[in-house]
Amino acid sequence: MQFSTSFIPDIRFGAGAFHTVADAAAGFEGVKAVTIVMDGFLASSGIGATLAAALAERGIEARLFSDFSGEPKLSHLQAASALARGCDAVIGVGGGSALDIAKIVACTAASGEDPMVYALAANPLPKHPLKKIMVPTTAGTGSETSATNIFAGPAGKKLWIWGAETKADLVVLDPELTISLPAHLTAWCGMDAFIHAFEACTNRNAHAGATLYAHEALRLVAGSLETAVKAPGNLEARGKVLLGSCYAGIAIDNCGTAVAHNISHALAGLAPVHHGLATALGFEATLPWLVEADTTELQAAARALGLGGAAALPEFVSELMDRCGLVRALPKSFAGFSDADLATEMRAPENQPMRRSTIRPISDADIDVFAERLMSLPKTI
Secondary structure: OOOOOOOOOEEEEOOOHHHHHHHHHHHOOOOOEEEEEOOHHHHHOOHHHHHHHHHHHOOOEEEEEOOOOOOOEHHHHHHHHHHHOOOOEEEEEEOHHHHHHHHHHHHHHHHOOOHHHOHHHOOOOOOOOOEEEEEEOOOOOOHHHOOEEEEEOOOOOEEEEEOHHHOOOEEEEOHHHHOOOOHHHHHHHHHHHHHHHHHHHHOOOOOHHHHHHHHHHHHHHHHHHHHHHHOOOOHHHHHHHHHHHHHHHHHHHHHOOOHHHHHHHHHHHHOOOOHHHHHHHHHHHHHHHHHOOOOHHHHHHHHHOOOOOHHHHHHHHHHHHHHOOOOOOEOHHHHHOOHHHHHHHHOOHHHHHHHHHOOOOOOHHHHHHHHHHHHOOOEOO
16 A cells, blocks of 8 residues: 655644643744634633733734634635735634634735635645644544635535645644533534544545544544533543544545535535534434445444444444434424435535545435435424
8 A cells, every 4th residue: 555644733732732822823933913713702702812912922913803603604714814914823713613714814815815716726725824823622623633624605505625735833732622612512523523533544545644543533532522521621531532633633634534524514505504413413324334335444443442343333323422412403494405405415516525435335326315314304403
C-alpha cells in the first residue's frame, strides 16, 4: 500500500488551555489585528470579550464576529470576510460552524475574493492565508484539524471549500470549554465524532496513516461519551471525547466519510437539522447493511472497540446511542417531505463523493430503502 498523510496542525491540550490563546496569537510574527469568530450565544457568555481583552493586553487589536447561529451561510462568510480584511490572524472559537467560518475567512480576507470563488474547488485557494487558531467548544466535527469546510450556498444547498490552506496553524483543546454543552448536544456531537472515525477507517480511502488516529478515536469516544453526557462536569470524560473528536478529524481529513454523511448532508438539504443527529440516524439505519460487506477494515474497527467481529457493530452502536439518550426522531420541519425527496438529495452531485467512498457499492435501490427508513422516523423534535 502507498499513502500520504496530510499535515497535522500543532495541538495544545489541557484544562485551562484556552487562557494561552492570546499568547499564542502574539507569538505569530507580525500579528497586530485579529478577528475572533464565535456564534452569538457563545459571545453572550463573555468569552469573546475575555479573549479580546487578553489580546489587547498584548497590543493586538481584536474584532469580534458573532452575528450568526446554526450552520454557516454564504452571507455569514461574506460579512466575516469584510470584517477580517486588514487582520493578520483569525481565531475560531465554538462548534464546527464557527471553525469553518474562521478557516474560510482566513483565506477570503487574504485574497479579497468572495467565498463562492472557491466553492467546490472551482479555483485554487490563496497560498498565504491569515494565521489561524482553532478552539473547539464542542466535541464532534473535528473541523479544527481538517481541510474541509461546509456552508450553505445561495440556493441553501450544502457546499464545501477544501484545501490545506484552510487548515489551522494551532489547535487548542480545552475540555473546560465543553462542560456547558447540554446532554443531547453532547450525545449528537459525540456520535458525529465516532462516525467520523468509523467511516474514515472503513471506507474505500482508508489507509494505515489515518487508521492509527481513527481507531484511537473510536476507543476514546465509545469509552467516555456516556459519562460525558450523564456527568457533564467530568473533565476526564470530556477531555477524552474532545481528543477523540480531534483524532477523528485527522482521520477524515485524510480519508473522508461515507454513506452516513451522504444521508446527513442530504437531510440538511431538505430542512435544518443538527449534523450530529442526522449523521447518527443515518449511521444506525445503514450499519447493518454495511457490515454485510465483512471487510478486513470493518473487522479491524470492531476489534478496536473490543468486539468479536463486525457483525456485532450494529447492536453495539444502537446500545451506545441508547445509553446516551439519543432520541430517534427528526425535526418537525421534515413532515412536509417524502422518501423521494430525501432520495433525490442523496443522489445530488455534491453528495456523490460520500456515496462513492462507501466500501459497499450503493445502488439506487439501496438509496430508496435508506430514504424510507429515515423518513419513517417520527418528526417530533
